[in-house]
Amino acid sequence: MGGDENAAVMLLDKLIAAKVICRGFVLGCAVCKHGAWYSLADLTDEFRCARCGRKQTISRQHWREPAAPQIFYKLDEIVYQFLKSDGDVVALGLDYMARNSKHPFNYSPEIEFRKSDSTLIGEIDFCAVYDGLLTIGEAKKKGELASSNGEARKIIEKYARLANMLNARRVLFCTTSQEWKSSTVEAVQRAFQGKPTVPTFVATEDLLGKPSTQN
Ligand SMILES: [Zn+2]
Structure with a gap:
């Protein structure tokens, strides 16, 4: 204070x-x-x-x-567990979509996808109907998906796979940092090139009120 x-x-x-x-x-x-x-x-x-x-x-x-x-x-x-697992970033991301959606908005936080034998296919931080489009996404405090490139690649591949499986047309990456790391943005854009799913990056300014996005 x-x-x-x-x-x-x-x-x-x-x-x-x-x-x-x-x-x-x-x-x-x-x-x-x-x-x-x-x-x-x-x-x-x-x-x-x-x-x-x-x-x-x-x-x-x-x-x-x-x-x-x-x-x-x-x-x-x-509250501690909520903040520890970036729940605040998820809440702000959902609020951002609700504010910017011109069509009725609906959402579900964290979903796990499993095969019929219950093996985990992947987990997403949120799933929403944002502006009429099925949107899935990831929320991170730091503007990177993981500390190593290998781990980040796995997360990107998971979202590409799940977006394809669900026919989600948008993947929203939210961070409460100033911006997403440029190498993360480039890696995501490469993974979604030529695909019907559009990746969107949202950082702290967007989440806290200003209506522009990084991409
Ligand atoms: Zn004692």
Whole structure:
């Protein structure tokens, strides 16, 4: 918040009301020395150690600094997992399509395709009817599909294969980075050359509101 304490406090209140984070203490067990975060919701004057299960009256020996125990904030586990697996990029990508679609919009997040014997064919981050066209896509925080070219090629081949199988006419690559790496864009364009499926690249500016696309 740029060092603005009031703004930070207001943001914390807002996130707590939305149950995105919650307040608690970090306490160390006097018996087994296990340090852990405990929600205020679970505390009285006592706490039960998360490891050894011993019940203890909260006292000075259970925290480090300062004289009174400090509040620690914990990010909600579901929100944490959502952000960890780039769920925010998927949500922004779907919002981008919903805003820019001139026709009724519909979507499904993450789909796995399996053969009849249940072997995995591939997984996509989202599938949508965007502007009247079946669209599948990938969402990444970093503007690259993978850290190695070999892994990126596998992902591109998977999308080319699935687009063909589903007759999807568009593959949308979304990133919350400034832009997609040029080698990624070139590799994707090469893979889709001459095919009825059009790859589209969307970066953070598009996702957060400006209506232009990189390609
Ligand atoms: Zn313990």
